[in-house]
């Protein structure tokens with residue numbers, strides 16, 4: 177086994193900012209950004225992604241942690257603890273990469289999980305292992321969403337036949353001003369962005 181030179185004594189718990197109950201996705205985004213700054217992960221950023229088969233993703237090349245918008249919407253009220261666990265899991269990746277150059281779910285990642293308060297960090301080999309069962313069965317392949325915010329309005333199993341000119345005239349009822357000319361069809365992509 178590779179020795180990453182982890183100081184065995186350096187196992188002090190790392191305190192994360194406290195947060196109130198998350199009311200919406202923006203609360204979660206703000207929280208992750210607070211954590212990144214608190215942990216000194218200054219080159220890292222947070223964003224939402226469109227994955228449907230895994231909750232969280234830590235993109236080392238981009239120094240970016242992302243969470244599935246679908247997942248977060250579905251579990252915001254139902255199981256916020258699961259969202260929190262995913263955030264800790266991804267933060268542990270960022271710390272392991274930046275401080276020890278370790279990628280994947282190795283010894284350093286595991287140590288950071290514990291220090292961040294994740295009691296049973298999964299040591300299975302993929303972030304995908306977090307995926308709730310119904311996400312794995314999901315068959316939606318295309319969505320109608322807002323070009324700028326990524327908000328999803330409709331889901332489709334097959335690519336909808338809407339040409340660009342028609343899309344340009346489409347808007348969401350009750351939200352014409354903010355959606356007219358701003359809607360796009362996107363293929364769902366499990367690799368995040």
Ligand SMILES: [Zn+2]
Nearest residue numbers: 265281302303
């Ligand atoms: Zn992971």
